[in-house]
Amino acid sequence: MQATRVLLELAGNVVLLLWGLHMVQSGLTRALGGDLRRILGAGLRNRWTAFLSGMGITMLLQSSTATGLMATGFTANGLVSLMPALAVMLGANVGSTLIVQVLAFDVTHVAPVLLLGGFLAFRRGGRTRSRDLGRVAIGLGLMLLSLHLLVATIAPAENAPMLRRMLGMLTADPVVAVLLAAILSWAAHSSVAAILLIASLAGGGVIGPEAAVAMVAGANLGSAINPIVEGPGGDGHNPAARRLPVGNLVNRIAGCLIVLPLLGPITAGLQTLSPDATRLAANFHLAFNLAMAALFIGPLPWFARVLTRLFPERVAVADPGMPLYLDRSALRVPHLAIANAAREALRMADAVDSMLRGALDVLHSDDRKRVQEIRRMDDVLDRLHDAIKHYLTQINVEDLDERDARRVSDVLTFTINLEHVGDIVDRNLMEAASKKIRRKLRFSTEGAAEIAGMLERLSETQRLAAAVFVSGDIRSARALMREKEVIRDLETSATEAHFARLRAGRTESVETSALHLDILRDLRRINAHLVAAAYPVLDQSGELLPSRLKHGATHG
Template sequence: MQATRVLLELAGNVVLLLWGLHMVQSGLTRALGADLRRVLGAGLRNRWTAFLSGMGITMLLQSSTATGLMVTGFTATGLVSLMPALAVMLGANVGSTLIVQLLAFDVSHVAPVLLLGGFLAFRRGGKTRSRDLGRVGIGLGLMLLALHLLLATIAPAENAPMLQRMMGMLTSDPLVAVLLAALLAWAAHSSVAAILLIASLAGGGVISPQAAVAMVAGANLGSAVNPIIEGPGGDGGNPAARRLPVGNLVNRLIGCILVVPLLEPITAGLQMLSPDATRLAANFHLLFNVALAALFIGPLPWFARLLVRLFPERIAVSDPAAALYLDRSALRVPHLAIANAVREALRMADTVDAMLRGALDVLHSDDRKRVQEIRRMDDVLDRLHDAIKRYLTQINVEDLDERDSRRVSDVLTFTINLEHVGDIVDRNLMEAASKKIRRKLSFSSEGAAEIAGMLERLSETQRLAAAVFVSGDLRSARALMREKEVIRDMETLATEAHFARLRAGRTESVETSALHLDILRDLRRINAHLVAAAYPVLDQSGELLPSRLKHGTTWA
């Protein structure tokens, strides 16, 4: 029972240590995150400054993982090459050892001061940064308190022979000790917490000094496993994203391979330096990472090239929502910029066509996955429309003549209408399709044919609208305008036929009446947005009436 109680208390104290560490990291990231990223970015000029930057920032954040996330972001966006990024991780690993060196001293008497000061800053701080730094103070206080409780829990361990025997069995084999510590560091997501626990166990005599050395090496290895498992590059991602975490893991793995055969002489040397078992674990942690940094800092360029070869860049599939033709250098020549915007607008037209044809597929198949695909296409439309709009508004108005100004207006109007069509398909048609699938409803064969006929006609109308937009052909514009009457007549006939089926008591028509009528109305709205592409051409030719009101009508 005593061994069980000690293990439970150890687990609780480790959780308190981890929570304090989390508060320090989150508080510093919120208070100084932008400044730290700026310092790190400035330090990535070469491997030496990168090493120092990684060491300094890790000492502040108390986490080499947090530093690694920052530099991974730089490498993922191509802002920095792999070699200085690897140097940052070497520095981060050394920085984490300096944290352990500091916390290994008995500074528990400072914990109340940090807790009180942090609490007052957090509750009374008028500025956000003051509150965040207060959070840091509370976190540091909790860490020191947790370490004090760990030592207090482990101190009577000599009175728990079962615990000592169990830990002795687990750590008698160096390889098992390495793996056990690696598992502990992986589970805790923190090498600092794992090594402080190992130092506490060694100081309390629960594990031997030789086992402590092996476990410190294992804890370094385990903390490098998390980015491999949880980081980018998996599940079909870009393998290049794994270069940095794999490089860091290889660094730690080589260190463990070198340490295990030399455990006895390493332990003897450390005991000559300091007989205190707690300091022995902290000192080896420092020696381990400094030695690996010295070993790897020289051949880093070669090592980086090897990682690039092992994890080649995967050519990403082009983002359908990324603008392809909006060349900013063409903004100085308005007519070229407008032509680029027209090409991008045609990509929007192609997306609308795909959405209309997809809606027809959903009508026949009731495929939930297809519904989600069509809804994602609306996001593509939104992003393309936003890109075109921002691009055209960057053209200097003074450089536009009357014709160019009118064409800019036409492009914006066309893309707005296409974006509205996408919204109707997404929010109305796909919502109706989802309800139909969810409730397991079926249109009557005649009703389904009416909706399918209107969708097929709209797909043809969309292609005609794109042709009118590009060519400005008057005859095509007239044909497009006539589509308004065609769709209106189709809607009227379909509505009348639907009511006839309702009067006849057709079960399918009764169950889907609201959906059926909503879809017919939405298809007519889509047609109105597509037909609008004819208005500029007809207006310029003088064939568009200024008003649909009868002449001579007055309003009171």
């Protein structure tokens, strides 16, 4: 019964540790995520600066996984080569050891200060970044508190012989100890949490020094499994996306294979350095990752070439409706996931532009095959829109700050409007084109020119809308908003000219009157959906009234 109680208390304390770690990571990602990503991007020039960048960012984020996601994003997008990305992972692994080094010291007395300061910053902070940093302080306080509770829980374990026997049996075999710790680290999604638990167990005398060393090696192995299982490259994705996580896993496996035969001498050397069992686990974690970095950083160019040959780029027939940037593993880092969704939304914008230009071609050529091609492009838009919507809804709402939540809303609104444009082109413009072709109708020369002029203007408006969506530039948003008046004036002018041709008895105008007016109305509807990309930018700047722009906002 006592062993069960101790195990339950251990589990609860580990959960508290993981929650504190999550708060630190999410708070720093919100407060500094964009800056950290830029720093990492700048540091990827060569393997040495990449190593240092990975180490520094991991010390801040307290997660080598989050750093790895950033590096994977750079490599997957072709922005950097594999070699510096591998160096980032080596640095990230060393960075996680420095976190453990700090937390392994008894700094429990700092926890109340961090909790109180973090709470005040979170509740009273006027700025979003102050609240995010308050969240970080609360997370650190919870981590220190959980470590104190872990030690307090493990202390009576000496009086629980059943628990000691059970853990002794599980860790007696070094291979079993490695696998047990790997499973623990994989399940917790955090090598830091797993190693702090191992250090606490060793400090309490529940496991022996050799078992602690073996389990630390296993925890490092387990942290490399999650990116393989949950990261990109599976489910038909490009195998090249697996190069970085597989390279990191090979590094971890090599380390375990080196440690197991030398377990006795390594443990003896560490005990000479520090007899404290808690420090022994932390020191070995540092030594393990420094040794692996020293072993691998030299042959990284060769290692990168081997991984490139083992996981070549997949050459497949391009499917325009298949998402390219919706990396599932980035969902844990909201600002990266939102950026991925925005990039996918721009593919929708490109498809809309192709549909508008295709509609202009159909107007001149009466090509039935071209009509079907454009209609199939609406299916592409629908698939991309559904994928983006599903992807964004998988982001944990609790991880979103106000700015991220607003950007999610903007991306969804932009894609919804693009999907509506595709529907109008498919169901209205192409239906009108099909009728025109079937009935062998002809627009008047002037009428065809009016429609063509509006379509060309809409194509320019679409490109401007995409630019506003990406940049959030206020001047571009004002220019986009003015397109609403421009298209309305063009429609009014074209309608009046059409009625003038009807009064003049022009045969082409009489035969195509219904089609002509329907197309003009549909083009105005398309323009309204495109112009909507300006609303979020103008709303944030305070220039958007419920029904119109403030007087004079379109000037300047």
